[in-house]
Amino acid sequence: MTVPAVWYLLLSAALFSIGTIGALWRRNAITIFLSIELMLNSVNLSLVAYARILAERSPELALDGQAIVFFVLAVAAAEAAVGLALFIAVYRNRRTIDVNRLDLMRW
Amino acid sequence: MELAIFALFSVLALASAVVVISHRNPVYSVMSLVVTLISLAVLFVLLGAPFLAALQVLVYTGAILVLFLFVIMLLNVEREEPAGGHRVHKLIAALAAVVFAAILGSQFFAAQGSAHTAELTPDAVALVPLARKLFTTYLLPFEIVGLLLLAAVVAATALARRSAPRDREEKA
Numbered sequence: 001m002t003v004p005a006v007w008y009l010l011l012s013a014a015l016f017s018i019g020t021i022g023a024l025w026r027r028n029a030i031t032i033f034l035s036i037e038l039m040l041n042s043v044n045l046s047l048v049a050y051a052r053i054l055a056e057r058s059p060e061l062a063l064d065g066q067a068i069v070f071f072v073l074a075v076a077a078a079e080a081a082v083g084l085a086l087f088i089a090v091y092r093n094r095r096t097i098d099v100n101r102l103d104l105m106r107w
Numbered sequence: 108m109e110l111a112i113f114a115l116f117s118v119l120a121l122a123s124a125v126v127v128i129s130h131r132n133p134v135y136s137v138m139s140l141v142v143t144l145i146s147l148a149v150l151f152v153l154l155g156a157p158f159l160a161a162l163q164v165l166v167y168t169g170a171i172l173v174l175f176l177f178v179i180m181l182l183n184v185e186r187e188e189p190a191g192g193h194r195v196h197k198l199i200a201a202l203a204a205v206v207f208a209a210i211l212g213s214q215f216f217a218a219q220g221s222a223h224t225a226e227l228t229p230d231a232v233a234l235v236p237l238a239r240k241l242f243t244t245y246l247l248p249f250e251i252v253g254l255l256l257l258a259a260v261v262a263a264t265a266l267a268r269r270s271a272p273r274d275r276e277e278k279a
Contacts, residue, residue, distance in 0.1 A: 002226070003113045008150065009215040011117045015124055015143075017208035022128030024200035030133045030179060034140050037171070038124055041147055044159075052154045053219060055231060062231070063240045069159050070241065073166050074252040078259035080171045084178045085263035091182045
């Protein structure tokens with residue numbers, strides 16, 4: 001028995017919301033970053049699920065969805081590298097990456 | 108069979124995602140994100156995208172999360188102490204996320220509730236058409252992504268340097 005495609009979409013919505021809660025709740029910058037990675041991945045899941053749905057109409061469109069996920073993966077890798085380097089630079093200057101204590105630009 | 112695998116790994120993904128955002132120790136958060144991402148890779152295989160599943164394991168769990176672990180250990184991140192006095196903020200955040208999930212879910216149902224997935228055929232999971240597409244239709248984005256990765260590596264190295272070159276000249 002095949003799984004209805006909408007279940008994958010619902011799972012991705014649930015994972016995205018868990019990631020949103022994490023990004024809003026946590027104060028450790030690394031955990032916030034992990035939550036953002038979780039959100040990126042849930043969107044990837046929905047893209048692949050849509051690719052599978054569209055595969056029934058035309059195989060060409062299915063490959064478009066998979067190609068986009070490929071680019072998302074590459075951009076996520078670049079984002080992780082730069083973000084973590086930023087954390088190292090911030091930690092070196094402030095001795096903390098607690099986002100509540102990084103309030104220099106707060107009015 | 109497909110249903111059983113989907114059920115197992117979606118529950119695993121959700122449970123470990125909850126651990127990611129709730130555990131106080133960031134090392135455990137990273138480890139449970141590994142579980143989430145590998146579960147998602149299994150779901151990618153179920154959806155007929157074995158190439159993306161392999162990439163997910165290699166790039167995400169193999170490279171990105173190792174980078175996270177490396178930085179956590181480099182910074183010696185202390186455990187987060189429980190937050191005080193932000194209960195209202197947390198409640199609003201959780202409420203907003205749940206409402207968002209409900210809206211998103213209902214929209215998915217409205218749009219794709221009756222959609223069923225095509226049976227997987229060897230042609231549907233073949234790698235050659237995807238490779239051809241990446242190197243023809245998406246050739247320009249492909250090259251730009253390569254440039255972006257190079258720029259990211261250079262930027263990361265520049266940001267994480269111990270001291271700016273200017274300081275070193277002043278000391279010398």
